[in-house]
Amino acid sequence: MKGPSRRSAIGTACAGLAGLWLAACDRVTKSPKGYAALSEAERLTHRVQRLVVDRKALAREFAPELISADFRANGSIRPADPAYAAHLTGGFVDWRLAVDGLVERPLALSLAELRALPARTQITRHDCVEGWSDIAKWTGARLGPLLDQARLKPEARFVVFHCADNLGGGAGEAGKYYESLDLIDAYHPQTLLAYEMNDQALPVAHGAPVRLRVERQLGYKQAKYVMRIEAVADFAHIKGGKGGFWEDRGYEWYAGI
Amino acid sequence: MNTKTLIRRHSAPTRITHWINVLALSLLLMSGLQIFNAHSALDWGQKSSFTRPWLSMTAQERDGRLIGVTEVGGARLVTTGVLGASGGTPRGFPAWATAPSWRDLSAGRRWHFFFAWVFVANGAAYLLWSLFGGHIARDLWPRRGELSPRNLLHEVATHARLKFPKGEAARHYNILQKLSYLAVVLVLAPLMVATGLTMSPGFNAAAPWLLDLFGGRQSARSIHFICASLLVLFVAVHLAMVMASGLFNNLRSMITGRYAIEEDRA
Numbered sequence: 001m002k003g004p005s006r007r008s009a010i011g012t013a014c015a016g017l018a019g020l021w022l023a024a025c026d027r028v029t030k031s032p033k034g035y036a037a038l039s040e041a042e043r044l045t046h047r048v049q050r051l052v053v054d055r056k057a058l059a060r061e062f063a064p065e066l067i068s069a070d071f072r073a074n075g076s077i078r079p080a081d082p083a084y085a086a087h088l089t090g091g092f093v094d095w096r097l098a099v100d101g102l103v104e105r106p107l108a109l110s111l112a113e114l115r116a117l118p119a120r121t122q123i124t125r126h127d128c129v130e131g132w133s134d135i136a137k138w139t140g141a142r143l144g145p146l147l148d149q150a151r152l153k154p155e156a157r158f159v160v161f162h163c164a165d166n167l168g169g170g171a172g173e174a175g176k177y178y179e180s181l182d183l184i185d186a187y188h189p190q191t192l193l194a195y196e197m198n199d200q201a202l203p204v205a206h207g208a209p210v211r212l213r214v215e216r217q218l219g220y221k222q223a224k225y226v227m228r229i230e231a232v233a234d235f236a237h238i239k240g241g242k243g244g245f246w247e248d249r250g251y252e253w254y255a256g257i
Numbered sequence: 258m259n260t261k262t263l264i265r266r267h268s269a270p271t272r273i274t275h276w277i278n279v280l281a282l283s284l285l286l287m288s289g290l291q292i293f294n295a296h297s298a299l300d301w302g303q304k305s306s307f308t309r310p311w312l313s314m315t316a317q318e319r320d321g322r323l324i325g326v327t328e329v330g331g332a333r334l335v336t337t338g339v340l341g342a343s344g345g346t347p348r349g350f351p352a353w354a355t356a357p358s359w360r361d362l363s364a365g366r367r368w369h370f371f372f373a374w375v376f377v378a379n380g381a382a383y384l385l386w387s388l389f390g391g392h393i394a395r396d397l398w399p400r401r402g403e404l405s406p407r408n409l410l411h412e413v414a415t416h417a418r419l420k421f422p423k424g425e426a427a428r429h430y431n432i433l434q435k436l437s438y439l440a441v442v443l444v445l446a447p448l449m450v451a452t453g454l455t456m457s458p459g460f461n462a463a464a465p466w467l468l469d470l471f472g473g474r475q476s477a478r479s480i481h482f483i484c485a486s487l488l489v490l491f492v493a494v495h496l497a498m499v500m501a502s503g504l505f506n507n508l509r510s511m512i513t514g515r516y517a518i519e520e521d522r523a
Contacts, residue, residue: 010504022358025287029357029364041371049459057462068304125303125474127458129362131296132305133474216459250363256459257370 046254053256055184059215062123067198068134071126073205076165076177079225084164092209097193101160101230104151111209114195117141117149122190128219129251137199138213140192147186147231156231159186160238161212164225167245179223180235180243180253181214190215193226218255220246264428266516271392274383275511281376282488284368287356289485290349291365297341297349299482303473311479314340316347323347373453380446387442396430397439403432421502427518441491445484452481 028034079085087095092111099107109117121139147159160180169175185191192213195202202208207224214221221244235241240248247253267275298310313328314336325341327334337343343351352358356368387393402408412433415421422431430438454460455467455477471477499507503517510516 010500018353021283022353022356025284025356025368026358029361029368035364035367038367038371041367041374044374045370049457049463053459053463059458059462060465060468062303066303070307072305072307125458127456127474128296129366131292131478132298132307133303135304216462218458246363250361250367252363252366254459257457 042252042254045252045257049254049256050184053216056189057216059124059190062125062135064123064137066135067123067137071134071136071197071206072128072132073203074128074219076167076224077205079165081164081166081176084225084227088204088208095209097210097226098228099146099150099231100228101232102153102156103147103231104153105149107146107150109146111195114141114146114193114210118145120190120192121196122192122213122215124190124213124215126219126222129246129255136197138192138194139196139199140194140210140213142189143191143193143212144187144189146193146229150231152183152231155233156183158182158232158235158243160230160232160235160243161223161226162228162230163223164227169245169248174239177223177225177245178239179212179221179245180232180238181212181221185214185216188214188216216256220244220251221255260520261517262520263515263517265514266510267514268392269514270383270386270390272511272514274379274386277375277379278383281372281379282492284356284372285376286485286489287354288365288368288372289481291355291357291360292362292369293482294349294355294360295362295365299479300475301472301479302475303468305475312482314349316342373450376446377450380450384442393439393442397435397442399432399435403435408432416498419501423519437491437494441488445488445491448484449481449488452477452484456481 028038096108096110097114099109118141119139120142121137123135123137125133125135127133143159158180160178163177163179165177166175167177181191190213193210194207194213195210197203197206202211207222207226210226211224212222212226232238235243239245242248243253244251296305297315298305298307298313300306300310310328311330315326315328316323317326318324323337323342323345324335325337325339325343325347327336327340339351340349342348348360355365357364387397409432412431416431416433421427451467452471454464455471456474461468461474467477468474471480506517
């Protein structure tokens with residue numbers, strides 16, 4: 001074989017190989033074993049990042065000039081839940097943040113009580129898993145002192161954030177957004193229950209009255225419309241069992257990358 | 258008269274790491290394009306602009322039809338079927354270029370981070386072996402005189418005419434090979450890893466200086482994309498050269514290590 005015929009034979013072979021290759025990638029993605037094998041990387045990434053990133057190492061904070069003029073609101077922008085809608089109409093005066101689960105002293109904090117807790121203000125970057133970033137100034141109660149007030153029981157290893165919004169994952173409580181953190185991130189100095197964004201009360205599109213800020217992880221960990229914080233030993237029994245709304249839909253629980 | 262001699266061309270570590278790299282880089286590229294598709298625009302700086310990225314791939318309606326539009330700098334190109342819109346749906350890169358083929362950011366990320374670890378482990382093994390085993394010093398580092406403009410021009414001219422060295426000269430990499438391999442190994446590959454890590458909010462806390470080095474997370478994302486494009490360009494030229502200089506002989510040398518050279522005995 002010489003010239004064009006040989007070239008076209010090579011071309012056909014390459015196209016055939018590429019087709020097989022694509023089909024193989026898709027098959028591995030669909031096979032539970034293949035997907036589980038790929039997911040082993042998450043454990044490695046998580047462990048190595050915990051090893052090389054100091055527990056208290058701070059996320060970068062920015063100058064006020066870098067604050068985004070139009071911070072993108074993603075996910076839910078106005079929860080339809082009737083109880084939430086009633087709180088919103090009433091200006092959240094009757095709203096209470098529940099702190100329960102594996103705690104010695106369950107709490108029900110009003111917004112005023114939350115504002116009286118040790119607070120922090122920080123200008124940080126919000127990184128969506130999709131790839132974009134925005135910068136905003138957040139003010140909120142530090143989660144660590146709040147958990148200390150509720151006194152975690154020794155068997156508590158994670159804190160779960162139950163939210164008011166439903167992103168379409170089924171009716172009622174089953175479809176509601178939730179997230180979870182380990183105690184390293186829960187006690188990180190920049191981890192806040194933010195009630196202010198850019199010096200204003202937190203807007204509804206960004207999670208009013210309170211959203212989580214956990215600055216060393218991606219956007220989907222920054223749960224909005226937080227209604228209840230539950231301390232647990234593990235989260236396997238909660239909803240999909242993976243520790244969060246997006247985690248139940250295939251995303252990494254450790255979202256530091 | 259020409260006779261062929263089989264020489265030992267590539268050592269086992271080069272061959273093994275080469276093929277692991279082929280696997281890792283292809284999957285990193287395909288899953289990287291899947292991840293890119295979740296936000297098919299690139300910016301400079303710490304944050305996204307949304308309204309004026311330097312590169313974007315979008316889908317737009319025209320006469321009831323979906324067209325793909327790619328904008329780079331000020332230029333606007335209709336790229337329907339490949340970039341911006343393909344298969345009748347809006348998507349940056351087409352299904353045949355992404356892993357998995359359907360739109361699935363979370364699966365793309367699983368592929369990407371798995372093969373990122375493979376790429377890093379394989380690359381580290383190659384670099385350690387090449388630096389301390391002498392491969393870089395012996396085979397890749399330019400020798401005296403090779404970088405002279407005269408020699409460079411000569412090599413470019415013979416390459417452009419697809420004339421490849423014979424005899425003694427065929428035993429070694431030529432200067433264009435050396436420079437492109439060194440650029441990939443010592444510049445592009447480390448940049449890929451460093452800009453990738455700069456996009457990790459967790460790693461940012463450990464190494465905030467990377468944000469300063471690259472000018473922000475969105476700049477790092479842009480540089481990651483540009484370096485990936487340069488790697489694709491390298492692979493395209495590399496494959497063309499492999500074909501032009503003898504597909505069978507090159508493949509054999511990268512599998513068995515044996516490479517045939519024509520001895521010039523005229």
